[in-house]
Amino acid sequence: MLQLLLHIDGSAQTTITLPQWGNAYTPLGSNSMHLVDRIDIQYNKTYQHLHSTVKPYLREDIASLAVAYHKFDSLNQREQFNVNYLSADNSEFVTLDEKSKYYRSNLGFFYPEPATFYQFFTVKVNPVIANSFGLSSDSSNLRFVNTRGLELRGSIDNKVGFYLYATDNQAIFPGYVSDRINKAPQVVPGEGVAKIFKEEGFDYLSSHGYITFNATKNIAVQFGQDKIFIGDGIRSLIWSNNAKDHLMLKINTKIWRANYQNVFTELANYDGSNIYNSLVHKKYAAMHHLNFPITKNFHLGLFETIIFDRTGLYGAEKGFELNYLNPVIFYRAVESGLGSSDNVVLGTNWKWNFLQRFSLYGQVVLDELVVGELLANDGWWGNKYAIQSGLKYINAFGINQLDLQYEYNMARPYTYSYEDENGSSYTHYAQPLAHPLGANFSEHLLALWYQPFPKIVINNTLLMANYGTDPTGENYGGNVFLDYNTYSNEYGNFTGQGINNQLLMNDLVVSWQFWHNASLDFRCIYRDLQVSASGQNANELFFSVGVRLNEVLKQYLY
DSSP states (O other): OEEEEEESSSSOEEEEEEOOOOOOBOOTTSHHHHHHHHHHHHSTTTOTTOOTTEESOBHHHHHHHHHHHTTOTTOOHHHHHHHHHHHHHTGGGOOOOTTOGGGOOOSTTSOSBTTBSEEETTEEEEEEEEEEEEEETTEEEEEEEEEEEEEEEEEETTTEEEEEEEEEEEEEOOHHHHHHHHHTTSBOTTSOBOEEETTTEEEEEEEEEEEEEEEETTEEEEEEEEOOEESSSSSOSSBOSSSOOEEEEEEEEEETTEEEEEEEEEEEEOOSSSTTTSOOEEEEEEEEEEEEESSSSEEEEEEEEEEEOOBOTTSOBOOOOGGGGOSSSOHHHHHHHHTOOOEEEEEEEEEEEETTTEEEEEEEEEEEOOHHHHHHTSOOTTOEEEEEEEEEETTGGGOTTEEEEEEEEEEOTTTTOOSSTTSSSSEETTEESSOTTOSSEEEEEEEEEEEEETTEEEEEEEEEEEEEEOOTTOOOSOOTTSOGGGOSOSSOOOTTOSEEEEEEEEEEEEEEEEETTEEEEEEEEEEEEEETTTTEEEEEEEEEEEEEESOOOOOOOO
């Protein structure tokens, strides 16, 4: 049981006892994500049970981190605001006292606390609104996003948590986003299929939900429709939130200080050709990921993922391969025993926090590798791997609340692809599961996060990428949906081959959080794409202003 102490009338103190709530996860991309990373780097020794590589975070873990952070007396005004924000956002797991003015609300029936529009028993209900309007240099027409919906979370019998998010959306995106949607076709990045709206716009639904419960003290279970993200970077080459949410069973086990996660999920084998004619073919994935703190500041992770389908001779779905439900066995051994040719991907990730200012992180993903061919350095097509390396710098150059991040990502041609009509490719719902560029790319990212005042945050992300696309009828390894046996050259392959594309993009957002999870956003995007085959540049400059309530800021970085 948790005790909540509130100042009701300014002179008396009332004690209210709340039941232990069922757990839920904070949304990927929310304000909490960066704040938790800052605390993890600055005060890692305070709360050692957080595994920042495994996202999203449980609300209970964020609340515990915020409580530990409260113990420091040297917090400046902006840091105090941030820790109050984290506490209020996860108030069901925080004990408050009368000194925490941040939690007081005078709106009566609605907003009993700033983070909750309406609450009954152990259920919190919030509206979801996102409206933005902008202009793009590629068109005189108005660009906009209109999102409205509902978010709720709560618990049943104080043991089972649940979460629901559902919105209806209409949007006319900047030109480069619309072009990507039309190529899918009509799949909104990170979402599902969309209907045409006002000729150049899109109308789509977005919803996900799940239940959670603790099987034991150290085993947490989640079942439902959601996304995951494995890594400490802006991108993930292991598993990202780039694609649509998916049905999954996730089992998270904490053994001493180690974190072991199993994910069994159903994906959509959809490349844009069969959405209106028949049911989308199903495919499946199983992943286990072990993250272990070698020291208090150095974490090492190992993962194995297998993606497969079980479609019969006449297209009949056979369902999930039960042998892959084994939570501890190596999938490669199971695959071999089954006589299957499923797609196994292996890899590692790491993170090293040092000097309470820096975090060095990275990933290596191995899709297929022959050491002899690698040492020969002759560009054999079958050496398929991806590499990430990055550095975070907190309070850069002694400036409080100024954070910088540099990240490098690359994926060799044909990485993530497979040979069985996308049944085992690293894709879901016409989108890559890892990086939005697919494969055959290298990129540099430089991100800035600055909080000059408690309620104002400046975000800027600079992207420089080099990637290869395919001439008609060729396969140079960038399109992860193509059969890799149709490769154009057996040897002499290199990253960026084919039609070379040079991309420069900058996304600047200034946000004023005028109420809890309510922000006014000013945005400017500049994008320049140079394509070697045409010798022409495609420039786009986009400005927008918008209001968000309980909705994460969407980024389309490609």
